[in-house]
Amino acid sequence: MPERRLKIKHLLNRLSLLVVAVTGLIVAAILLLSNYSAQLAQKSEQELLPSIHEHQRAALNLERLERMGDLVAYGADLALMRRNALAAQVLAYQPSFNFDPKIQKAVRDAYELIKALRIARQQYLKLPADHSDRDQQLKLLQQKEQVLQTQWGEHKQVLFELQNRIITDATALQSQTLQKITQTSSRILIVGMIGVTLFVFVLIVAATLLRRHLVTPVTDASRALLAIESGKKYQLRAADYDEIATINHAVDRLSSTMKKLHEMATTDSLTGCYNRRYFMELAEEELINAHSKQAPLALLMMDLDHFKRVNDEYGHATGDETLKLCTQWIRDLLPEGCFLGRLGGEEFAILLTQHNSLDTFKLAECIRVCLSEQSAQQTSIPHFTVSIGIESKCYVTDTVDSLLSLADKALYQAKSSGRNKVVVGQRNSNTLPVN
Numbered sequence: 001m002p003e004r005r006l007k008i009k010h011l012l013n014r015l016s017l018l019v020v021a022v023t024g025l026i027v028a029a030i031l032l033l034s035n036y037s038a039q040l041a042q043k044s045e046q047e048l049l050p051s052i053h054e055h056q057r058a059a060l061n062l063e064r065l066e067r068m069g070d071l072v073a074y075g076a077d078l079a080l081m082r083r084n085a086l087a088a089q090v091l092a093y094q095p096s097f098n099f100d101p102k103i104q105k106a107v108r109d110a111y112e113l114i115k116a117l118r119i120a121r122q123q124y125l126k127l128p129a130d131h132s133d134r135d136q137q138l139k140l141l142q143q144k145e146q147v148l149q150t151q152w153g154e155h156k157q158v159l160f161e162l163q164n165r166i167i168t169d170a171t172a173l174q175s176q177t178l179q180k181i182t183q184t185s186s187r188i189l190i191v192g193m194i195g196v197t198l199f200v201f202v203l204i205v206a207a208t209l210l211r212r213h214l215v216t217p218v219t220d221a222s223r224a225l226l227a228i229e230s231g232k233k234y235q236l237r238a239a240d241y242d243e244i245a246t247i248n249h250a251v252d253r254l255s256s257t258m259k260k261l262h263e264m265a266t267t268d269s270l271t272g273c274y275n276r277r278y279f280m281e282l283a284e285e286e287l288i289n290a291h292s293k294q295a296p297l298a299l300l301m302m303d304l305d306h307f308k309r310v311n312d313e314y315g316h317a318t319g320d321e322t323l324k325l326c327t328q329w330i331r332d333l334l335p336e337g338c339f340l341g342r343l344g345g346e347e348f349a350i351l352l353t354q355h356n357s358l359d360t361f362k363l364a365e366c367i368r369v370c371l372s373e374q375s376a377q378q379t380s381i382p383h384f385t386v387s388i389g390i391e392s393k394c395y396v397t398d399t400v401d402s403l404l405s406l407a408d409k410a411l412y413q414a415k416s417s418g419r420n421k422v423v424v425g426q427r428n429s430n431t432l433p434v435n
């Protein structure tokens with residue numbers, strides 16, 4: 001049953017939804033706070049500011065009342081006293097003190113005192129010169145005036161304290177308003193900062209998810225394609241999304257197709273060893289390598305003796321089986337760094353790297369003897385022998401073709417001198433071990 005995966009568009013939809021939701025929340029929070037701040041400012045303007053102004057006005061009026069009282073209590077001009085007493089009356093009964101009954105009472109008491117003081121002063125100043133008991137009356141009026149002045153002095157103190165309280169209250173109201181506005185501004189700032197942080201966080205989460213589920217798998221797939229192109233190994237992680245799974249599946253199929261194609265292009269279908277074209281390519285590379293590193297390199301040409309007879313006497317199928325077993329046994333004998341190629345028919349070539357001449361000769365002998373022995377023991381095929389010609393790289397001018405041609409000549413010699421032999425090429429034969 002195929003695994004059920006989400007499509008990439010679902011991932012993108014979810015991420016978009018997340019970003020939109022978070023942005024909406026942040027905008028809503030900022031709008032709410034801004035609205036609250038605006039309301040607060042409006043409230044301050046409508047309620048607190050008039051109240052502050054009322055307090056400031058009351059404080060000023062109290063000061064004016066004190067000055068008026070002083071003019072009445074200690075003045076000598078009756079007209080001026082009368083005007084001030086009238087003004088004090090107007091002031092005492094105006095609504096600017098209504099916000100506090102205690103102040104209202106103190107102001108009205110002040111007016112009553114001012115009124116009493118004006119009457120006492122008037123009586124004192126207007127006492128007729130021919131009054132029968134003038135001295136006595138003056139003394140009494142003076143005493144009364146003094147009592148009232150003392151009372152006025154005490155009441156002025158009360159008014160002064162009230163004035164101070166009003167100013168303190170007004171200042172408190174002012175700072176309270178400012179504090180509220182500052183608090184709201186700070187809240188807006190904090191919410192804004194939290195919002196921006198949240199938004200950045202959501203963006204990071206979105207980027208991480210996109211990277212994990214989209215960018216990395218696509219990058220991996222592209223790396224895998226490059227690896228397939230250069231014949232290297234690759235590894236793909238399990239896909240979380242449908243489209244990525246499809247890409248990974250296509251990459252795997254491409255890889256196995258490429259492997260099959262490469263195998264078909266490089267190997268011989270009957271024996272599984274390298275075909276002539278690929279063997280020649282490998283030999284070219286190894287020869288260049290050996291030249292640059294001054295390393296030894298040898299070529300062996302091997303041919304099955306009288307193979308035609310095998311086909312003729314046992315049939316083509318047995319001939320094929322013989323070729324298969326022959327290559328299998330040779331492969332088992334070859335050390336690391338050696339390549340076996342089927343050049344055609346029953347003719348094989350072996351490329352040996354990192355082998356000196358003696359080792360090469362020994363290996364060729366070993367192959368010859370082993371094949372003969374193993375085929376003798378094998379019941380499914382007839383006994384067979386092989387002839388081998390060897391040629392080693394001697395000069396920088398040596399090419400794969402020239403080495404093959406020289407090894408072929410050595411093989412021809414092996415055949416013509418009786419078969420089942422290893423013959424070293426003429427260039428190396430006088431100094432066996434070769435090279």
Ligand SMILES: Nc1nc2c(ncn2[C@@H]2O[C@H](COP(=O)(O)OP(=O)(O)OP(=O)(O)O)[C@@H](O)[C@H]2O)c(=O)[nH]1
Pocket residue numbers: 270303304305306307308309311315316317318319320323344345346415419
């Ligand atoms: N069964 C089978 N036979 C093949 C194949 N390729 C070539 N041959 C046979 O190999 C034989 C080669 O014979 P020859 O070239 O005359 O040489 P030989 O009989 O081995 O004799 P010498 O090489 O001189 O020892 C031919 O009969 C080819 O038909 C193959 O893929 N399968």
